[in-house]
Amino acid sequence: MDILQIVGLALIAVFLILTVKSQSPLLALLISLLTGVILFAFLVPPVRLILEEIEKLALQANVDLKLVGTILKIITIAYIAEFGAQLVRDSGEAGLASKIEFGGKILILVLAIPVVRVVIDTILQVMMRGGAG
Structure with a gap:
C-alpha cells in the first residue's frame, strides 16, 4: 500500500x-x-x-542479534503504544490514551536495561584500552 x-x-x-x-x-x-x-x-x-x-545488516556487522531483537522490540512497543493511544484518543478518552503511552514507556525502559548495560560495558572497554596504551 x-x-x-x-x-x-x-x-x-x-x-x-x-x-x-x-x-x-x-x-x-x-x-x-x-x-x-x-x-x-x-x-x-x-x-x-x-x-x-x-x-541482515546486523548479521553483516557482526552485531549480537539478541541486542538487535531487543531494540526492535522497543521500537515495536513505541509504535503500537502510539497507535493504540491515538485510537483511544480519537474515541474521546484522552486520559486512557495517556495511560497507554505511560505503559509503553515503562515497558520500553524495562527492555532498555540490557541495551544500556551493553553500551556502558563497551564504553568501559574502550576506556580501559585507551588507558592501557
Whole structure:
C-alpha cells in the first residue's frame, strides 16, 4: 500500500464519518477505529521487510542479534503504544490514551536495561584500552 492509498482510504473514512456523525456518533467512531486497524494491517508487510533488512545488516556487522531483537522490540512497543493511544484518543478518552503511552514507556525502559548495560560495558572497554596504551 502506498501513501496515495493510505491517504485515499483515510479521506473516504473522513467523508463517511462526517456523513453519519450527526445521526450515529457510535457508527462514526466505529468507522474511525476500523479504518485505523485496516491501515495498521496494511502497514505490517512493509514493517516486516524493514525488520528483515535490519537483521541482515546486523548479521553483516557482526552485531549480537539478541541486542538487535531487543531494540526492535522497543521500537515495536513505541509504535503500537502510539497507535493504540491515538485510537483511544480519537474515541474521546484522552486520559486512557495517556495511560497507554505511560505503559509503553515503562515497558520500553524495562527492555532498555540490557541495551544500556551493553553500551556502558563497551564504553568501559574502550576506556580501559585507551588507558592501557
